[in-house]
Amino acid sequence: MLAARSLLAALALAATPAAAQVTAIRAGGLVDPETGTIARNQVILVENGRFTAVGANVAIPAGAEVIDLSQLVVLPGLVDAHNHLALTYKEIPEHNSYYLTYVLDGTPLRAIQAVSNGLQMLNAGFTIIRDMGNAGDYADAALRIAIEQGWIPGPTIVNSGIIIGGMGGQYWPTPEMARDHNIVYPEYLDADTPDEIVKAVRQNALFGARVIKICVDCKPWGYTADEIRLFIAESAKAGLKVEGHVQTVEGARRAIEAGIWSIAHDRGLTPEMHTQMAQKGIYRAGTETPISLTGHTTPQRYEATVTGLRDAYEKKVPLTFSTDADYYVPGKTRGEVAIEFLETWKAARIPPADILRAMTVNGYRVSETYDRRGLIKPGLVADLIAVREDPLQNIDALRNVRFVMKDGVVFKRDGVMTPGAFFHGGPVNGWNIR
Numbered sequence: 001m002l003a004a005r006s007l008l009a010a011l012a013l014a015a016t017p018a019a020a021q022v023t024a025i026r027a028g029g030l031v032d033p034e035t036g037t038i039a040r041n042q043v044i045l046v047e048n049g050r051f052t053a054v055g056a057n058v059a060i061p062a063g064a065e066v067i068d069l070s071q072l073v074v075l076p077g078l079v080d081a082h083n084h085l086a087l088t089y090k091e092i093p094e095h096n097s098y099y100l101t102y103v104l105d106g107t108p109l110r111a112i113q114a115v116s117n118g119l120q121m122l123n124a125g126f127t128i129i130r131d132m133g134n135a136g137d138y139a140d141a142a143l144r145i146a147i148e149q150g151w152i153p154g155p156t157i158v159n160s161g162i163i164i165g166g167m168g169g170q171y172w173p174t175p176e177m178a179r180d181h182n183i184v185y186p187e188y189l190d191a192d193t194p195d196e197i198v199k200a201v202r203q204n205a206l207f208g209a210r211v212i213k214i215c216v217d218c219k220p221w222g223y224t225a226d227e228i229r230l231f232i233a234e235s236a237k238a239g240l241k242v243e244g245h246v247q248t249v250e251g252a253r254r255a256i257e258a259g260i261w262s263i264a265h266d267r268g269l270t271p272e273m274h275t276q277m278a279q280k281g282i283y284r285a286g287t288e289t290p291i292s293l294t295g296h297t298t299p300q301r302y303e304a305t306v307t308g309l310r311d312a313y314e315k316k317v318p319l320t321f322s323t324d325a326d327y328y329v330p331g332k333t334r335g336e337v338a339i340e341f342l343e344t345w346k347a348a349r350i351p352p353a354d355i356l357r358a359m360t361v362n363g364y365r366v367s368e369t370y371d372r373r374g375l376i377k378p379g380l381v382a383d384l385i386a387v388r389e390d391p392l393q394n395i396d397a398l399r400n401v402r403f404v405m406k407d408g409v410v411f412k413r414d415g416v417m418t419p420g421a422f423f424h425g426g427p428v429n430g431w432n433i434r
């Protein structure tokens with residue numbers, strides 16, 4: 001009888017769902033980048049990796065783990081809309097020429113570098129990265145999958161797979177390189193005909209791309225507006241958008257005419273192009289290198305970049321924060337390199353609220369995570385960061401991220417990475433995530 005009763009009790013216990021652990025965050029300030037406002041003394045509840053309640057009068061349930069950020073300002077995580085986590089070229093030994101990086105560093109090493117760069121970005125508050133190619137043989141997809149399956153911590157990765165271009169991609173291979181398909185391959189997928197365009201898009205989709213990246217005008221012949229339309233149509237079948245690497249005005253004109261999703265780099269973006277981008281709602285990932293990153297821009301180039309960014313802002317082009325970071329700056333982490341780009345945005349006299357909007361809301365939109373991840377709202381995945389001052393007053397507050405939560409788990413506390421809870425001996429979120 002006693003045995004039967006305890007069996008029943010055990011069954012009753014098993015039938016009762018285990019109470020989910022609730023985390024309650026006390027935020028001294030909470031920034032809403034959509035409205036450009038800050039609310040004081042807020043409580044944020046997190047359960048099963050998602051926000052469940054946000055507000056000043058939210059009751060903290062009994063048994064909740066309380067995280068006290070009452071001395072900090074909480075805000076949504078940042079987005080770098082154009083980074084290259086699996087590429088790090090350097091002054092020594094390759095004189096900052098990534099042709100040589102391709103020779104020296106194979107895909108397995110670059111995949112491990114990508115893990116490290118991803119951690120460095122997350123540590124700096126970037127919870128979403130669009131990783132836009134130059135990742136060897138799909139190191140970018142491996143990184144995304146490893147993070148999503150639950151092996152390692154990292155930002156949410158929106159990766160492009162291999163950049164698609166006409167023969168040679170961004171480079172001018174020697175005939176031997178092209179014939180033997182080495183050195184600059186697998187950095188670029190050749191697609192010179194409509195059939196090859198379709199096949200290249202399908203290959204990237206098959207191997208785990210979440211966005212398609214094309215070289216619009218890396219060669220004088222480049223892609224026509226019709227060819228870009230074919231990229232867009234084929235990518236859409238896989239649910240993917242297309243970003244164009246653009247370096248000339250004519251290339252920008254063709255990409256805009258075709259209705260591309262986003263344009264990387266600012267060299268081809270004249271005031272006329274900005275007007276058209278604003279009309280069509282095409283995202284600008286201008287990759288505005290600051291003058292302080294010596295050797296990666298020139299005074300003339302920087303001046304043009306600042307002027308162009310200002311013009312795009314005035315014309316209401318959808319602006320994203322993007323760095324094109326793919327190099328080592330001695331003494332800086334990849335995250336510190338990325339946040340340095342604030343310098344250019346300040347030089348363009350863009351108000352902090354609008355810089356923050358580019359780094360958050362527009363980043364979620366260009367990444368297509370807006371409906372499930374980004375803002376601090378009930379129902380969305382629980383990513384957030386905290387800094388010491390209100391970034392709406394002083395945008396440089398973002399240079400010192402004290403706290404990072406990703407997927408409802410604390411990654412950084414009191415300015416120190418504490419990523420232990422993210423490491424697992426297996427694919428805890430599912431082996432079949434690809």
Ligand SMILES: [Zn+2]
Pocket residue numbers: 082083084132324
């Ligand atoms: Zn790039």
